[in-house]
Amino acid sequence: MASKLSTLLLLAAVLGAASASRAIEEPSGRQLLQAPTSADCDRSVKHCTACRYQFYRGTVTKAICTKCDTGYTVKASGRACYCAPGYYTTENTAVSGQTGFTCIPCDYNNVCPGAKITAESSTAFAACGANKITTTQFAKSDRECVVKPGFGWGTGDTSAACDAGFYNPGYNTRKCTKCPGDLTTLGTNSNSTQDCQAPIGSYYLRGKAVACARGTYKTFVGNQDCTSCPTGVTTVAGEVGKTASSDCTVLLPGYQFASAPTVGTTDATECAQDSYRVGEVSFDGSTAVTCTACGNNLTTLANVTKATSPDACLAPPGYGWAAGGTNGAGVATLCPLGSYNPGYNREPCVKCGNGTITTAAPGATSADQCYTPAGHGNKRDAVSGVLEGYECPLNTYGRPNNTFGLVDVECTKCLENTHTNQTASTRASQCLTNAGYGYDNGAVNQCAYGYYNPGDNQNPCTYCGDGFNTTNSANATSGELGSDAASDCKIDFGYHLFGSSASIEPCLRGFYKGFIGNGSCSQCPAGTSTTITMAAVAQTDCDTCRPGFGTGTADGKIALGSLSNSSCSLCASGTYSPGFTQGGANCTACPTTQNFTGTMVSRRGTFTPEDCFGQFITDPTNEQTFTAWDFIYHPPGTNLTYKSLYTSLSACQTNCGLDNSCQYMVFYKTGGADGDGINKCYWRTVGTDISAIQITGDGTAAWWDNPTENIVLFEIKEGAYVVYPKVLGETIGVTISLIGSPSTTNFKAMRTACDLDATCIGLTHDIGGVWRAFGGSLFEDTIGKIRVVGTAINSWIAEPTGTEENEGWSSVPLIG
Numbered sequence: 043m044a045s046k047l048s049t050l051l052l053l054a055a056v057l058g059a060a061s062a063s064r065a066i067e068e069p070s071g072r073q074l075l076q077a078p079t080s081a082d083c084d085r086s087v088k089h090c091t092a093c094r095y096q097f098y099r100g101t102v103t104k105a106i107c108t109k110c111d112t113g114y115t116v117k118a119s120g121r122a123c124y125c126a127p128g129y130y131t132t133e134n135t136a137v138s139g140q141t142g143f144t145c146i147p148c149d150y151n152n153v154c155p156g157a158k159i160t161a162e163s164s165t166a167f168a169a170c171g172a173n174k175i176t177t178t179q180f181a182k183s184d185r186e187c188v189v190k191p192g193f194g195w196g197t198g199d200t201s202a203a204c205d206a207g208f209y210n211p212g213y214n215t216r217k218c219t220k221c222p223g224d225l226t227t228l229g230t231n232s233n234s235t236q237d238c239q240a241p242i243g244s245y246y247l248r249g250k251a252v253a254c255a256r257g258t259y260k261t262f263v264g265n266q267d268c269t270s271c272p273t274g275v276t277t278v279a280g281e282v283g284k285t286a287s288s289d290c291t292v293l294l295p296g297y298q299f300a301s302a303p304t305v306g307t308t309d310a311t312e313c314a315q316d317s318y319r320v321g322e323v324s325f326d327g328s329t330a331v332t333c334t335a336c337g338n339n340l341t342t343l344a345n346v347t348k349a350t351s352p353d354a355c356l357a358p359p360g361y362g363w364a365a366g367g368t369n370g371a372g373v374a375t376l377c378p379l380g381s382y383n384p385g386y387n388r389e390p391c392v393k394c395g396n397g398t399i400t401t402a403a404p405g406a407t408s409a410d411q412c413y414t415p416a417g418h419g420n421k422r423d424a425v426s427g428v429l430e431g432y433e434c435p436l437n438t439y440g441r442p443n444n445t446f447g448l449v450d451v452e453c454t455k456c457l458e459n460t461h462t463n464q465t466a467s468t469r470a471s472q473c474l475t476n477a478g479y480g481y482d483n484g485a486v487n488q489c490a491y492g493y494y495n496p497g498d499n500q501n502p503c504t505y506c507g508d509g510f511n512t513t514n515s516a517n518a519t520s521g522e523l524g525s526d527a528a529s530d531c532k533i534d535f536g537y538h539l540f541g542s543s544a545s546i547e548p549c550l551r552g553f554y555k556g557f558i559g560n561g562s563c564s565q566c567p568a569g570t571s572t573t574i575t576m577a578a579v580a581q582t583d584c585d586t587c588r589p590g591f592g593t594g595t596a597d598g599k600i601a602l603g604s605l606s607n608s609s610c611s612l613c614a615s616g617t618y619s620p621g622f623t624q625g626g627a628n629c630t631a632c633p634t635t636q637n638f639t640g641t642m643v644s645r646r647g648t649f650t651p652e653d654c655f656g657q658f659i660t661d662p663t664n665e666q667t668f669t670a671w672d673f674i675y676h677p678p679g680t681n682l683t684y685k686s687l688y689t690s691l692s693a694c695q696t697n698c699g700l701d702n703s704c705q706y707m708v709f710y711k712t713g714g715a716d717g718d719g720i721n722k723c724y725w726r727t728v729g730t731d732i733s734a735i736q737i738t739g740d741g742t743a744a745w746w747d748n749p750t751e752n753i754v755l756f757e758i759k760e761g762a763y764v765v766y767p768k769v770l771g772e773t774i775g776v777t778i779s780l781i782g783s784p785s786t787t788n789f790k791a792m793r794t795a796c797d798l799d800a801t802c803i804g805l806t807h808d809i810g811g812v813w814r815a816f817g818g819s820l821f822e823d824t825i826g827k828i829r830v831v832g833t834a835i836n837s838w839i840a841e842p843t844g845t846e847e848n849e850g851w852s853s854v855p856l857i858g
C-alpha cells in the first residue's frame with residue numbers, strides 16, 4: 043500500500059512539470075523568438091492549431107504544424123492539415139467565406155476513411171448500407187457499421203429484416219437470432235428476445251413454447267394461456283397443440299348436448315342427477331348427444347351429476363337392488379315390509395330378521411326402523427346372528443312398546459306359579475296367579491293353610507281368618523295347601539264355633555278338637571287337661587292333670603296311650619297339685635310350715651301349699667307359737683279346755699282328731715302364755731260353749747243380740763255356722779247379696795228365718811246395726827279350715843261338684 047501511494051505522488055509531480063508553459067527553443071537551446079500562437083500556426087498552415095518554427099542558420103524558414111484543429115490531421119510534412127478519418131469535405135460544402143476546404147463530420151450511418159496522404163481534403167464518405175447504421179457521426183471504417191434493430195447482418199452492405207421467429211436487437215453485426223424454445227415472433231423485424239412468444243397451438247412456459255394440452259387450443263402467437271374447449275368438450279385424444287376452437291370435437295363422458303351444438307362454442311351440459319353418459323364421443327354439431335337416465339328406480343348419489351357410467355346408478359335409500367333392467371344397471375324396488383336398505387348401493391334389501399321383526403312401512407332405510415313389536419321377543423341365530431322375532435308365548439310377556447333396531451328383546455317369563463291369558467302380553471301385570479297361589483314378597487307361592495286365592499289376579503292369598511284352615515276336597519280330613527276359594531276355609535283343628543255370635547274360638551284348656559270343620563271341642567278325660575293353654579288338636583294333647591289332680595303312677599307320668607277318666611285323680615287331703623305339669627305329676631304332700639311339725643291337712647283337690655294346714659289347730663288370741671288359722675274367729679266368752687294330758691303337739695293334735703267333740707286345738711309350747719315352762723294343749727270342744735257357735739234350740743246370748751264386732755256367720759250345715767270377723771268394705775268369696783227384708787237385732791229370730799230360706803247362706807251384723815241374711819255362693823277358701831264332723835265344724839272332705847270349663851276351682855260352688 044505505501045509503495046502505491048508514493049507512485050501516485052511521483053506521477054503528479056511529472057504532470058505538473060509538463061503543464062508549465064513552453065517557450066519555443068531554437069535548436070541551439072537559446073530562446074530567440076516568442077513561440078507561434080495558434081493564429082500564427084493557422085496563418086502558416088490552414089487549420090493548424092499548434093506549430094513550430096523551422097530555422098535555418100538562425101532564420102525562421104517556415105512553421106511546421108504539429109497539431110490540427112478537430113476533424114483534421116497533420117500531414118506528414120507538417121505543412122498541411124487535412125481531413126481526419128471520420129471527416130470529409132466537399133467543395134460544395136466548403137464553409138462560406140473560407141477558402142480551401144473544410145472537414146465536416148462524416149455523419150451518421152456513413153463511413154469516412156479520411157483524406158489520402160496525397161490529398162488535403164477528402165470527399166470520401168460511404169453509406170454503411172441498407173439497414174446498417176453507425177452509432178456516431180465520426181465513423182472511420184466499415185467496422186463501425188452495425189445493423190438496425192430487427193435486422194440481420196448480410197454480406198457486404200446488405201442486411202435483411204429478421205424473419206418471423208428470429209430477432210436482433212441491432213447495433214451489432216450479427217445475423218438474426220432464432221427465438222429460443224420453439225417460440226416465435228408475431229412478425230418480421232423483431233428486435234428483442236422479448237418478442238419471442240408462444241406460437242399458435244402452444245403456450246409460453248419458462249422460456250419455451252409448450253403445446254396446448256388436450257382440451258385446449260390457441261389461435262394466435264402470444265404468451266397467453268391456451269383456451270379451453272367449451273365446458274364438457276375436449277380435443278381428439280392423443281393430440282396436443284390445437285390451434286382452433288373447431289378442434290374441440292370430442293364430448294366428455296358425463297356431458298351432453300341436448301340439441302345440436304355449434305362446434306367450438308356451445309358448452310356441453312352436465313348429465314343431471316340420476317343419468318349418465320359413457321365415454322368420449324366425437325361430434326360434428328349435426329345432432330344432439332344426450333345422457334341416459336338411470337331408470338328402473340335407480341338414482342345416482344345425491345348431488346352427483348356428470349355420471350359417466352351406469353355404475354353410478356344405485357338403489358336409492360329404501361330400495362333394494364337386483365341385476366337386470368333395461369340398461370343393465372339393475373333394478374331397484376322398494377324394500378318390502380320388514381327389510382331396509384340405507385341405499386346408494388347395489389345391495390338387495392336386508393331383512394330385519396326372521397319371524398315377526400318388521401318395519402312400519404315399506405321402504406325402510408335403516409336397521410333402526412326395524413322393530414320387534416310390543417309383546418314380542420326375538421332370538422338371535424347363534425351362527426348367523428340373524429334375529430328371529432316371535433310373539434311372546436303364554437306365561438311370558440314382552441316389552442310394552444315396539445323396540446326399534448336390531449336389538450335383543452326377551453320375553454320375560456312370568457313369575458313361577460303365574461300365567462298369562464294370552465300370547466303377546468306386554469307387561470308383567472298380565473301375569474296372573476294360578477288358582478291357589480298368591481303374591482308373597484315378590485314371589486308367587488302356593489297359598490298356605492288357612493289362605494286361598496281363586497287366581498287370575500295379582501293378589502296375595504286371602505286369609506280365611508283366625509281359627510281357619512283350608513281343604514280342597516269335600517272329604518279332606520286334614521288341612522290342604524293351595525286353596526282357591528273362600529269355601530275352602532274350614533274351622534281349623536283346635537277351634538270351634540262359639541256361641542250364638544258364631545265366632546271362631548280356640549278350644550279352651552282341657553278341651554281339644556282333632557278334626558277340620560264344624561263341631562265342638564271335646565273335653566279331656568276327667569282330671570286331665572292340656573299343657574297348652576288353648577286350641578288343643580288331639581286327645582293326646584291331654585297330657586297333664588288339672589290342678590288338684592295327680593297321676594298317682596309310679597313315675598308320676600300320665601298314661602298318654604290309655605287316657606281315661608281315672609288317669610288323674612283328686613289330690614287327697616294333705617296333698618296338693620298346681621296341675622299342668624307336662625306329662626303329668628303326682629300330687630305333692632303338703633309341706634309343714636314354719637315350726638309346725640304336726641299333721642298337715644288340706645281339702646281334697648287342693649292346688650297350692652297355702653291351702654295346707656295343720657290339722658285341728660287354731661290361733662289363740664295371744665301367745666301364738668306356730669301357724670294358726672288366723673281368721674277363725676274365737677268369739678268372746680268361749681273358753682278352751684285345757685288338756686293337761688297332752689304335752690306334745692302330736693299328742694294334742696292326734697287326740698283332738700280322735701275325739702269328735704274336739705273342734706280345734708291350741709297348743710302352747712314351753713314358755714307359753716302363763717310362762718310356767720310347760721307345754722299346754724287346749725281344745726275347743728263341741729258343747730263346751732256350743733250356744734255361742736252351734737246355735738241350737740233357743741240358746742241366746744245377749745252378746746249375739748248386740749255383737750260388739752262386725753261379724754259374718756256362714757252356715758256350714760243345718761244349724762252350724764262358722765263365724766268370721768268382717769272387715770268392712772271387703773267381700774268374702776264371691777259377691778254375696780243381702781236378702782230378705784226382715785232384719786232384726788234378735789239373733790235367734792234371724793237364724794230361724796235363715797233356716798227357713800233355702801237361699802240364705804249366712805248372716806251378718808255390723809256393730810250397732812241389725813242382723814241381715816245374705817245369699818250367694820260360698821267358696822271353700824273362704825270357708826276356711828273348719829272341721830265339720832257330724833254336727834261339728836271341721837271337714838276337709840268336701841268334693842268339688844258341678845261342671846267347669848275354666849280351671850278356676852275357686853269358682854266351683856261348694857254349696858247348692
Ligand SMILES: *[C@@H]1O[C@H](CO)[C@@H](O)[C@H](O)[C@H]1NC(C)=O
Pocket residue numbers: 191192211232233234
Ligand atoms: C424494436 O421494435 C419495436 C416494435 O417494432 C419498436 O417499437 C422499438 O422501438 C424497436 N427498438 C429499437 C431499439 O429499435
Ligand SMILES: *[C@@H]1O[C@H](CO)[C@@H](O)[C@H](O)[C@H]1NC(C)=O
Pocket residue numbers: 337338339373374375376377
Ligand atoms: C320401482 O319401484 C316400484 C316400487 O317397488 C315398483 O313397483 C316398480 O316396478 C319399480 N320400477 C321399475 C322400473 O322396476
Ligand SMILES: *[C@@H]1O[C@H](CO)[C@@H](O)[C@H](O)[C@H]1NC(C)=O
Pocket residue numbers: 344345
Ligand atoms: C348437496 O350439496 C349441497 C351443497 O354442497 C349440500 O348443502 C347438500 O346438503 C347436499 N345434499 C345432499 C343430499 O348431499
Ligand SMILES: *[C@@H]1O[C@H](CO)[C@@H](O)[C@H](O)[C@H]1NC(C)=O
Pocket residue numbers: 396423426428430
Ligand atoms: C330365516 O328364514 C328363512 C326362511 O324364511 C330360513 O331359510 C332361514 O334359515 C332363517 N334364518 C334363520 C337364522 O333362522
Ligand SMILES: *[C@@H]1O[C@H](CO)[C@@H](O)[C@H](O)[C@H]1NC(C)=O
Pocket residue numbers: 442443
Ligand atoms: C310406550 O308407549 C307409550 C304410548 O305410546 C308412551 O307413553 C311411553 O312413554 C312408551 N314407553 C317407552 C318406554 O317408550
Ligand SMILES: *[C@@H]1O[C@H](CO)[C@@H](O)[C@H](O)[C@H]1NC(C)=O
Pocket residue numbers: 463472498
Ligand atoms: C283372563 O282370562 C279369564 C278367563 O278367560 C278372564 O276372566 C280374565 O278377565 C282374564 N284376565 C285378563 C287380565 O285378561
Ligand SMILES: *[C@@H]1O[C@H](CO)[C@@H](O)[C@H](O)[C@H]1NC(C)=O
Pocket residue numbers: 515516517
Ligand atoms: C266323600 O265322601 C262321600 C261319602 O262318604 C263319598 O261318597 C265320596 O266318594 C267321597 N269323595 C271322595 C273324593 O273321596
Ligand SMILES: *[C@@H]1O[C@H](CO)[C@@H](O)[C@H](O)[C@H]1NC(C)=O
Pocket residue numbers: 491492510511512520521522534535
Ligand atoms: C292346617 O292343616 C295342616 C294339615 O293338616 C296342619 O298341619 C296345620 O297345623 C293346620 N293349621 C294351620 C293353621 O296351619
Ligand SMILES: *[C@@H]1O[C@H](CO)[C@@H](O)[C@H](O)[C@H]1NC(C)=O
Pocket residue numbers: 544559560
Ligand atoms: C258349618 O257352620 C257354618 C255356620 O253355622 C255353616 O254355614 C256351614 O254350612 C257349616 N258347614 C257344614 C259342613 O256343616
Ligand SMILES: *[C@@H]1O[C@H](CO)[C@@H](O)[C@H](O)[C@H]1NC(C)=O
Pocket residue numbers: 593594595596597598628
Ligand atoms: C306317685 O304316687 C304313687 C302312689 O301314691 C307312688 O307309689 C309313687 O311312688 C309316686 N311317684 C312319685 C314319682 O312320686
Ligand SMILES: *[C@@H]1O[C@H](CO)[C@@H](O)[C@H](O)[C@H]1NC(C)=O
Pocket residue numbers: 636637667668
Ligand atoms: C321357730 O322356733 C324357734 C325356736 O324354737 C324360734 O326361735 C322361732 O321364732 C320359731 N319361728 C316362728 C316363726 O315362730
Ligand SMILES: *[C@@H]1O[C@H](CO)[C@@H](O)[C@H](O)[C@H]1NC(C)=O
Pocket residue numbers: 679680681730731
Ligand atoms: C270360762 O272361763 C272363765 C274363767 O276363766 C269363767 O269365768 C267362765 O265361767 C267360763 N265360761 C264357761 C261357759 O265355762
